[in-house]
Amino acid sequence: MPDKVRIALDAMGGDHGPSVVIPGAALAQMRHPDTEFVFFGIAPEIEAALAVHPKLKAASRIIHTDVAVKMDDKPSQALRQGRWKSSMWLAIDAVKQGEADVAVSAGNTGALMAMAKIHLRTMAGIERPAIAAIWPTLRGESVVLDLGANIGADAQHLIDMAVMGSAMARILLDIDRPTVGLLNIGVEEVKGLDEVREAGRILRERDLPHIHYSGFVEGDDIGKGTVDVVVTEGFAGNIALKAAEGTARQIAGYLKAAMKETIFTRIGYLFARGAFRKLAAKIDPSRANGGVFVGLNGIVIKSHGGADANGFSAAVDIGYQMVRNDLKAKIEQALVPEARVVAELPEAGAAS
């Protein structure tokens, strides 16, 4: 384990660039003093933002580049214009070269995933990366993946995600065998879910290390916290995440309107204000900020593009945790031969 966790930051990513990335890093550093930072981007802007954070400055390096991936660049555009030289690419490259332990960017998801995939490549034994997020639930927190790295997933991909998600949950929840559920719909005997059923059968039969397979779960089980890890292909996972975020915003909107309705509700609001603020923070999607790209040779964290310094610092925290608790080793521990759909098991009787 390294003395310091070395964090590469794409200073130009997101809607706000250095004005959020640097104060965000400063907040994360307060919680985790055993960190070092490398900022990639326009040096004068980064220096200006660092000037008011002397403690962070002392633990930081700056690598200048004036190429930045735009929030609406398509992945192919981003690669054409930003490969080898954009702040996003260079942050990933620092991980690739072993100069950083994790890269964090608030830049656009598609470009970040494309660059991370091309430059870091998938881990041995994993076919595709996935985007995993920490989802606040009534019971605490769960890991949900994939949130949109890929559309569609065969049984092997789903099992790989169970392996990677359980590794993340071990770190976050500090338990040895997190419960894992496959996202499904309640309608029985509808065609088209063969891959989910096959993955379920294999997870049940093979009894993999560090995975306590709990069966199918439905959309409302995510918020309930029925299982520690929810596995699904990326289209449904992305829709679920966005639908939940949308609902949270919708209810926050209703709540605000309700509290302004009459003089009584206004008085009530004054009394209960503290609780409301806590509630608002609790249901704020940006608080659980930080999508973890899992399955690559290196850890990359995606922050919401619109996150503020607080939100960005949450993404840095997640990166820190994943490095400190060695996500890669934990994935490898669960990546036994039995986790292959076509298991490469020693032939029966061969060594007896």
Next chain:
Amino acid sequence: MPDKVRIALDAMGGDHGPSVVIPGAALAQMRHPDTEFVFFGIAPEIEAALAVHPKLKAASRIIHTDVAVKMDDKPSQALRQGRWKSSMWLAIDAVKQGEADVAVSAGNTGALMAMAKIHLRTMAGIERPAIAAIWPTLRGESVVLDLGANIGADAQHLIDMAVMGSAMARILLDIDRPTVGLLNIGVEEVKGLDEVREAGRILRERDLPHIHYSGFVEGDDIGKGTVDVVVTEGFAGNIALKAAEGTARQIAGYLKAAMKETIFTRIGYLFARGAFRKLAAKIDPSRANGGVFVGLNGIVIKSHGGADANGFSAAVDIGYQMVRNDLKAKIEQALVPEARVVAELPEAGAAS
């Protein structure tokens, strides 16, 4: 248009059977006196429940059957044991025979869809039925489909759903050309969405009657009410609905806990109580109760199995509205030849 809307009710469906179905029907009848009811199920139980609703009783018939589909029956089981004789089947059969205009059941979704499909069959020009729901949004209400009738959808299915959803939205929102969006994820250039892209291209180019195509929408656009009709295949649609419901319940749970936190929040709650109750009703998933099976030769409404009389009456209301405003005719108006992916258009120049 018929003088009375004739409603066939599966009295044995749902978690509570006649004890919810009958008072639910009574509530709906108060709002819509131009209704007649036929109840299918165990006659003595239905009669007992009707005894306290003389006005409803006067507008009702009872058809006895002691066969009922169970909530956990698989569709194939339900068909084996309940075809021709269960309360669910007989309610659908009343629609088929022209003795009722709509069937409402709180029984299990899979069985209800299987029976409705087999007995009513799909409308001419529609390949597959879908389940559509009315989704409360920040802007009002939207129609979302498919919520789980089918998994996967090709371009033609998506366009059929745009046609059917816009017909429903015309009734609900009383506008001639509802806006329609295709549910998608924000990550560009990810493979696997060819069918969604193709459907989008066709909807944009063909300019179908009663459809104002607005492009792709994401999961959080549903709650925002960005479009009047959200179209997606059934797996993602079901997950989105359940994830949103789960989030609503989760936040309601947080809110309850927050209001009990301190003496101040308790006082605040007392003042704001009325607003809270309204809010709770607003975010209660059962209020928007009633999945509409669209695309069949007859209207079937699915109520939540756990709905109370109020919730069940909402499902009956939706059925009433769909009949009174002639859902079928509205679908047919939008089902022009140009709505076929391979359009059967008159040959260019043939008649000139």
